[in-house]
Amino acid sequence: MPVRVLSTQEMKLDSEDDVVLIRRAVRALADRRGFDSFASAALTTAVTELGRNVWVHARRGKAIIEELEDALKPGLRVEFRDEGPGIPDIDWAMAGGNSTASSLGLGLSGTKRLVDEFHLQSEVGRGTTVRITKWKRF
């Protein structure tokens, strides 16, 4: 059964406050689609991590939020796109415990554990795209 996209919305991200607005939009959708509070917390935390990454490393970008449906199972997909410096060594960045921005360095690896699907694409000098998906549990 193919994944159907029920809705798509795009939000700009060019300030730290935009990270909060995007998170609130995602949380509202998660609640509306009946995600349990644990899944909702995991997804909104993941969105915060990735949104902050865009803000810290690229200063601007956007988030594309999609409501999905797969065999009547609701899901949410959020894609962050920026045209920032890109990630030179993805394996290193994903290994965890590494940090370039005085944080804990767990952002990417930790975020991956919070969601069901995680896809990262980055090119140095061109930008980074991270796409995450979370499905509602039964």
Place this chain on the structure above:
Amino acid sequence: MMLSTREYMNRLGFTEQELASRRAYFQLADEDLSRLAALRPFAERHNDAVVDAFYQELILKHADSRLFFTDQASLQRAVAAQKRYFLELFSGACDLDYLENRLKVGATHQRIGVAPKWYLGAYAHYLRLISTRLLAEKGHSAETQGQLQSIQKIIFFDMAIAIETYIAAGMDALARHQAAIRELSTPVIQVAEKVLLLPLIGTIDTARAMQVMESVLMRVVDRQARVLILDIAGVPVVDTRVANHLLQTTEAVRLLGAATILTGISPQVAQTMVQLGVDLSAMHTRANLEEGLELALDLTGRVIRPKEK
């Protein structure tokens, strides 16, 4: 804090260079300015009638805009200011002083709460009244056509400045509110001797995290605190950055000789932090504030016990 017009000029980047680029963009040439200057006597002759007409026809006919004039004196002041303001359109000058005067007008309107629709509506009305009179006096000709275009150019040039000032002033108001909220939401409370409580509420952004850390450290020293309780029940999301701030605060507080107790962690936040891989073993943790307080008293050698009968 209100900014002075000079500061606004800087903020909006109103420099000689910007002025030149604006004039080019609005195609406001020297030729237009000399046309306007040549129209000055015409404007002086009609200005009173035009401004009075637009107050009668426009401003005072609308309940919302009439609200700005509660008494006759303020109405007269506004009308007089407006007359001076419109005459300046025909000054033939368009330098930084001109820009600053226009900016002042925008800032004043924003401050007293005149919505841009009234400002723009008044301009449109003024433009119509003055062009009707110009055409009546000088007839349709290539010359009047050119004059009307010059008036239109300076008016659009002016409106752009005023609207930008509106927006900048609005952003300032927003920033002031945000600063006020930040200040309000970081109270460090002494709950017992040597025990401080910091209830964190809302989103912890970079600026707030810094402020929180600084005020906490000062209070720990002031009060010679031994324990700091950080309650995060009101924090919607604890991501690695927030966790990092908590850990840094804990480390700094430890250097001052005090321990940190983290309370108010919801089951959802607890699970999320484990999945993220955040290690908070450097701090004591308790599920709620009540248990956190018990631990804090325990660490400072005290207990809460029932009153003896």
